């Protein structure tokens with residue numbers, strides 16, 4: 001069937017606005033490792049998908065899924081050792097203050113639970129987020145999406161701060177430490193504003209590496225100092241690890257990279273390598289407070305199937321040393337991208353952690369003018385050459401490079417060759 005016929009049927013049955021990547025969408029039919037194939041047998045290198053973190057169709061994950069699905073899969077209101085084993089292993093991957101977990105099926109639900117935990121533990125309501133955040137699509141978590149930091153937010157239970165960054169920083173700082181101070185002032189101002197409005201404070205929720213904001217370089221010590229400030233005001237600090245967790249950054253958790261220890265963590269996307277599996281974890285006291293206040297039940301969450309698959313993902317991440325791979329191959333990729341940046345100035349900035357790279361695409365490097373359309377053009381050109389990336393970030397102009405963690409140096413070399421050819425097309429055209 002032609003792509004246009006399938007697209008027309010899709011629009012009719014799923015709704016015309018249903019998101020779809022690329023000007024000419026791809027029909028993917030098969031995947032293995034970091035490779036995908038379309039319906040015409042064309043190969044693509046997947047440099048976007050973090051959900052299949054240990055690679056598409058990893059045999060150990062598939063085997064665990066098959067074995068458990070062929071044995072038992074029920075909802076969570078029975079005793080099952082596999083679930084308890086998995087929960088214990090998962091919390092042990094975190095810092096010592098994370099002791100218990102509530103499983104869910106999506107990152108949105110994990111953040112719902114995280115917010116309920118924060119509110120149950122503190123008795124507060126007010127939550128701080130960043131102004132370019134995305135934490136999920138439910139009515140409650142959706143209140144944290146793209147909250148305009150400049151708008152009057154009086155009375156609201158959600159207040160945003162400008163997301164901390166070095167590339168387009170708040171004006172007036174003479175050093176990185178001073179810049180941190182400016183962003184921390186915004187956190188304090190939000191805390192004070194909740195107090196002035198009579199909204200009791202519950203805490204702050206941020207992605208540990210500000211992935212949706214555009215993966216900025218975060219001014220020094222912002223995260224640990226914001227966490228201290230939030231706790232001093234009686235709140236809890238929540239790390240959204242839905243994108244940054246499970247070895248993506250070359251460390252187990254994004255918060256290891258940005259240097260803080262959260263009170264609550266939400267997890268999702270890579271956790272089940274494609275099986276819907278997510279959760280929020282915290283100290284036993286916080287989880288107990290949540291359980292006391294909420295009779296939370298989630299039919300598909302905390303099932304034997306989720307546990308078997310989640311455990312297989314942990315096994316593969318450890319046995320194949322994928323954090324090390326992310327660190328090593330990611331560093332190589334960024335070094336090489338920076339070398340290209342020196343020759344191709346439309347690459348305004350190259351940054352990231354582990355196997356998560358962001359490239360600012362700008363029309364004027366001196367003015368750092370974001371070029372969203374140009375970034376989308378690059379994404380489409382790379383797709384034509386067989387490499388799948390995307391553009392994202394607060395201004396939509398950041399090339400987002402985030403392959404499965406089994407991405408190897410040879411894949412990076414292949415990609416860099418194609419990317420240079422696209423850069424040549426742009427810069428050659430003036």
Ligand SMILES: Cc1ncc(COP(=O)(O)O)c(C=O)c1O
Nearest residue numbers: 106107108134135136207242243
């Ligand atoms: C940082 C972050 N948190 C939470 C979510 C929501 O996860 P889900 O789509 O599984 O509900 C997303 C999804 O893109 C995300 O990027």
